[in-house]
Amino acid sequence: MSSAVSQRHVLLRTLDYLRPYWGLLVVSALCSMVVGAMDGAFAYLVEPVLKKIFAGKDTGIFLLVPIGIIVLFVLRGICRFTYDTTIKLAGQKAIQDIRNDLYGSTIRKDMAFYNRQATGELMSRMTNDIGMMQDGMANVVCGLFRDLISFLSLLVVIFYRNWQLAILCFIVLPVTIYPAQLIGKKIKNAARRSLDVMGGIGSILQETFSGIKVIKAFGLETRVIERFRTENLAFLNQYKRFIKYESLAMPVSEMIISLGIAAVVYLGGSQVLSGRMSASELFSFIAAMIMLFNPVKKLQGSWNVVQRSSGGAERVFQLMDAQRLIVDKDATVELARVSGRVELHEVSFSYGDEPVLQNISLSVEPGRMVALVGPSGGGKSTLAALLMRFYDVSSGAILLDGHDLRAISLESLNRQFALVDQETTLFNDTIANNIRYGWTDASDAEVEAAARAAFAHDFILELPEGYATNIGDRGVRLSGGQRQRICIARAILKNAPILILDEATSALDTESEKMVQQALDNLMLNRTTFVIAHRLSTVLHADTIVVLEKGRIVECGSHADLVEGSGLYSRLHALQFSDQPVKGDAASA
Numbered sequence: 001m002s003s004a005v006s007q008r009h010v011l012l013r014t015l016d017y018l019r020p021y022w023g024l025l026v027v028s029a030l031c032s033m034v035v036g037a038m039d040g041a042f043a044y045l046v047e048p049v050l051k052k053i054f055a056g057k058d059t060g061i062f063l064l065v066p067i068g069i070i071v072l073f074v075l076r077g078i079c080r081f082t083y084d085t086t087i088k089l090a091g092q093k094a095i096q097d098i099r100n101d102l103y104g105s106t107i108r109k110d111m112a113f114y115n116r117q118a119t120g121e122l123m124s125r126m127t128n129d130i131g132m133m134q135d136g137m138a139n140v141v142c143g144l145f146r147d148l149i150s151f152l153s154l155l156v157v158i159f160y161r162n163w164q165l166a167i168l169c170f171i172v173l174p175v176t177i178y179p180a181q182l183i184g185k186k187i188k189n190a191a192r193r194s195l196d197v198m199g200g201i202g203s204i205l206q207e208t209f210s211g212i213k214v215i216k217a218f219g220l221e222t223r224v225i226e227r228f229r230t231e232n233l234a235f236l237n238q239y240k241r242f243i244k245y246e247s248l249a250m251p252v253s254e255m256i257i258s259l260g261i262a263a264v265v266y267l268g269g270s271q272v273l274s275g276r277m278s279a280s281e282l283f284s285f286i287a288a289m290i291m292l293f294n295p296v297k298k299l300q301g302s303w304n305v306v307q308r309s310s311g312g313a314e315r316v317f318q319l320m321d322a323q324r325l326i327v328d329k330d331a332t333v334e335l336a337r338v339s340g341r342v343e344l345h346e347v348s349f350s351y352g353d354e355p356v357l358q359n360i361s362l363s364v365e366p367g368r369m370v371a372l373v374g375p376s377g378g379g380k381s382t383l384a385a386l387l388m389r390f391y392d393v394s395s396g397a398i399l400l401d402g403h404d405l406r407a408i409s410l411e412s413l414n415r416q417f418a419l420v421d422q423e424t425t426l427f428n429d430t431i432a433n434n435i436r437y438g439w440t441d442a443s444d445a446e447v448e449a450a451a452r453a454a455f456a457h458d459f460i461l462e463l464p465e466g467y468a469t470n471i472g473d474r475g476v477r478l479s480g481g482q483r484q485r486i487c488i489a490r491a492i493l494k495n496a497p498i499l500i501l502d503e504a505t506s507a508l509d510t511e512s513e514k515m516v517q518q519a520l521d522n523l524m525l526n527r528t529t530f531v532i533a534h535r536l537s538t539v540l541h542a543d544t545i546v547v548l549e550k551g552r553i554v555e556c557g558s559h560a561d562l563v564e565g566s567g568l569y570s571r572l573h574a575l576q577f578s579d580q581p582v583k584g585d586a587a588s589a
Helices: 003-016 019-055 059-107 111-116 119-161 163-175 177-210 212-217 221-273 279-320 380-387 410-414 431-436 444-453 457-461 480-494 510-524 559-564 568-577
Strands: 342-351 354-364 369-373 395-400 417-421 498-502 528-532 544-549 552-557
Touching (some): 003 279, 019 059, 059 119, 163 221, 177 221, 417 480, 444 457, 498 510
Antiparallel strands (some): 544 552
16 A cells, blocks of 8 residues: 555544534534635725725725724634634544544553553553644644635635736645645644654553552662653654754745746836736735735644654554454354353464473363463463463364353453462442442442451441542552452452452461462352362362473372372472472472
8 A cells, every 4th residue: 555545544543433423523514615715804894995095095995994894893703713613622522532443442451562562562552653633634624624714715806806816825835835845744743753763662661650658668769760751852853854844844934836826027017117917906916826825824834733643543453453373263153151161172382483391182071270370481371361261272273161161252252261470450430330340330338248158247347438539550459459449349240150269368467368269169069160279278178289381281180199209299298298308390499
């Protein structure tokens, strides 16, 4: 797709968001036409009014002129206010729709997309890029109706007054188009590069503020400040180009236009001196000509704004159109509540060219607890992600109650799983609403019942506003054990038949772990449960322990069977439960 076609596509797609607000656009367009037509009317009336006043000595007209000017500009002001407010309101509504669509589209992207994208970059596109689009959206419509109508009405006046001089004027105008297009393209590219750098600044800000504790603990303030300064300087260097090209656009146009004005003044003055044209006619023509160049400059200015905003629009639509890898097939199965039977048949998975899981086969009966253990990097968390279909297997198949996950609708598949992660993800909201993320329509009584089952009810009541207490960003006002119990209450409320626990107690102290483990016992009751654990003490009672190493199942069985063997599990167990030094690869595990 050529650059011109691509830009036209972006512009049309942006304007398509204005279509639902055509009523506001019609009002704005009509008022813009009135304002634009007034410019032509004012220029046209200059000559007859001056002739009546100075040649005809009509004092009545002379007295009415000031009143007419006031009335004209009051009416013009009302129309200008109306079109300005209506177009900005329509533009804001359209931007709101774009922001909603972009956010919805981004949230629905699969996990592979988020592995490729920096959080700060996504935030920059949601804010800076859309903000730049907003500037251009109003300019397109305002310029199209107001300045174009003004230009056409004034063009009619100058051709009516003196077509020879009008042609001279008109020859100059097309000469301004090429430099305007050339500079506009430079503005667009500079704006896009500036937004790319601003995305990097957003990433630095996100990383810095989310990792401020580590920065303080390791004394990295100077290092991160220098990194920010470097990125900020890169943004300035890019933005200086944008400033240069945008500032260059108007002077170039005015210099070219001045050639036309000079030619008209010279030739028109010659016609007045030779008697072929009256002074009032020349004055009317020059007034119309000067007024004519004003909408031309405004149109060029609007074009530059459109160029600048199209750089942001391209980035927004690029993000919006990024393809999802995990999608529903044409014919999908809608599952009600499943029994919880899970089967893996020769499952392999790779991140790009890097193999993570190889030939995994496993069968889990409903209501059983399966522990996934082994050295870091063995593929435990990846296997859990495949179960929830965050990714699709590279080969093989995962069956849920006999149905291939890829044949199940994503919505109904999501209802079958609850997750309690080692990273307690809570939101800047009330405790009740954080628990209600498990089931948005749950009543207060159901939220409280879930909290009681998670052993969270008592500490919640001790908070200033109980369940209505806002817990701050990521639950910063709660302890680690309290946050984890809120997450467990959320999973209990969801009441899914399959549960995945990913290191749910790894970051807790002994007392908190005991409380959380009791809550987990309530959560696991009558559910098929997959537990990812490094601490083997948390999975001793699992029905099946699966030992993963380098993406393969190296052992599988009960704790009693595995600990008596001489495999990896036995060595890991000895390492964690014995003071004796252990040989072999357990030391590296």
